[in-house]
Amino acid sequence: MDNKNNVFSQLDLAMIPDTGNTLVCDNEFMVGDNLNEPFDNNEASTFIKPNHPFILNFNMLILCVEGRMLINQDLKELDICAGDMFVVLSGSIGECLEISPDCRLVLVAFTAPLGNEVGNFSYASLLRKQPLLHLSSDEVAEALLIYRQMRKKIEQPDYKFTRNVLASYLQVLFCNACNNLSRVQLGKSAEVEERTHVLFDRFIELVQQHYEREREIQYYAGLMCVTPKYLSRMVFQASGRYAGEWIRDYVILEAKALLKSGLYNVQQVSIKLNFASASFFGKYFKKAVGCSPRKYATD
Numbered sequence: 001m002d003n004k005n006n007v008f009s010q011l012d013l014a015m016i017p018d019t020g021n022t023l024v025c026d027n028e029f030m031v032g033d034n035l036n037e038p039f040d041n042n043e044a045s046t047f048i049k050p051n052h053p054f055i056l057n058f059n060m061l062i063l064c065v066e067g068r069m070l071i072n073q074d075l076k077e078l079d080i081c082a083g084d085m086f087v088v089l090s091g092s093i094g095e096c097l098e099i100s101p102d103c104r105l106v107l108v109a110f111t112a113p114l115g116n117e118v119g120n121f122s123y124a125s126l127l128r129k130q131p132l133l134h135l136s137s138d139e140v141a142e143a144l145l146i147y148r149q150m151r152k153k154i155e156q157p158d159y160k161f162t163r164n165v166l167a168s169y170l171q172v173l174f175c176n177a178c179n180n181l182s183r184v185q186l187g188k189s190a191e192v193e194e195r196t197h198v199l200f201d202r203f204i205e206l207v208q209q210h211y212e213r214e215r216e217i218q219y220y221a222g223l224m225c226v227t228p229k230y231l232s233r234m235v236f237q238a239s240g241r242y243a244g245e246w247i248r249d250y251v252i253l254e255a256k257a258l259l260k261s262g263l264y265n266v267q268q269v270s271i272k273l274n275f276a277s278a279s280f281f282g283k284y285f286k287k288a289v290g291c292s293p294r295k296y297a298t299d
Contacts, residue, residue: 023154028111029166031150035065035104056094060109061173062086063135063143067103071096075249076239078132083140085133087177093253106147110170129197133180146173199224200238203231204246211250213274217243252288255281259297266293 022032062069062080069080072095073088080086088094090111135143146169153165206220214220220243221228228243235243251273258269270281285293 023151025154025162025166029154029163030109031107031147031154033104033106033147035106056088056090056092058109058111059090060088060107062088063106063140063147065104065106065140065144067100067105068098069096069100069103069105070098073131075246075253080132083135083137085135085143085177087127087131087133087174089127089131106144108147108150108170108173110166127174127177127181130181133177135180139176139180142176143173196234196238199226199231199234203235203243207247207250211247212254212272215247215251215274217247220247248288252285255285255293256289256296259293266297269293 021034021036022030024030062085064080064082064084064086066082068082069086071078071080071086073086074093077097078086150166150169153159153162156162159165202224203220206223210219217228217232221231224231226234232243235241235246239246255269255273258264258272259266264272266282267278270278273281275281275284282292282294285296289296291299
């Protein structure tokens with residue numbers, strides 16, 4: 001959408017909460033962890049805002065060592081537990097819903113300049129489809145080793161090739177992640193899987209283009225020359241969610257962003273999203289979110 005970057009909150013690298021053990025290199029690379037102390041939810045107040053979507057302007061890897069996090073990323077709710085690595089690429093829309101008191105995590109974040117040196121993310125499409133990876137104990141140990149090596153290089157003020165080394169370490173982390181993905185996907189019917197995901201990707205592309213005006217599955221099925229029943233079944237097979245749920249959640253995500261932006265009242269949002277009336281929009285929103293749009297906007 002053309003106005004997406006205007007209405008969604010922007011989460012910049014400098015806004016990531018300090019884990020208590022954070023290092024920054026050239027304002028484009030950051031590492032941090034709270035392995036030795038609890039996570040400070042007050043420090044995370046700009047990051048943990050339930051039901052308040054934001055766009056990431058950087059790339060991020062989170063390794064959960066203990067405890068759990070609950071994340072909503074690009075309309076998918078993900079429960080990140082011990083041994084999981086979560087990869088978020090720049091441009092993703094997300095919400096951080098919860099971090100358990102016993103959560104211990106390692107975080108690596110970097111902006112586009114350093115990301116370009118990693119190789120333009122030839123693996124980006126893989127990781128966008130499967131951002132949550134469960135690592136073996138050996139893979140966790142290797143990731144922690146790489147993380148600690150990154151910290152050592154940043155802490156060497158007289159080292160002249162820090163960026164090069166950090167880019168190389170990032171390359172290893174991402175290659176390991178993609179290797180993990182390829183292992184998980186072994187044994188699946190590649191042809192059927194690919195056809196299903198091609199249809200799903202096309203459906204999501206169309207929803208992103210038209211959800212402000214069209215909320216009926218029949219409309220999208222017609223554009224794709226398939227029946228609504230077939231489309232919904234294939235979307236469920238690819239994502240675990242029905243087509244109507246994806247359409248609804250895109251509408252609700254946009255409505256949330258518009259309401260929180262402070263630029264539009266409920267009536268204006270209902271018009272912008274092509275509802276027959278503010279009353280109908282209010283019922284639609286409350287059924288999905290659990291509160292009225294007016295209450296959501298002021299909370």
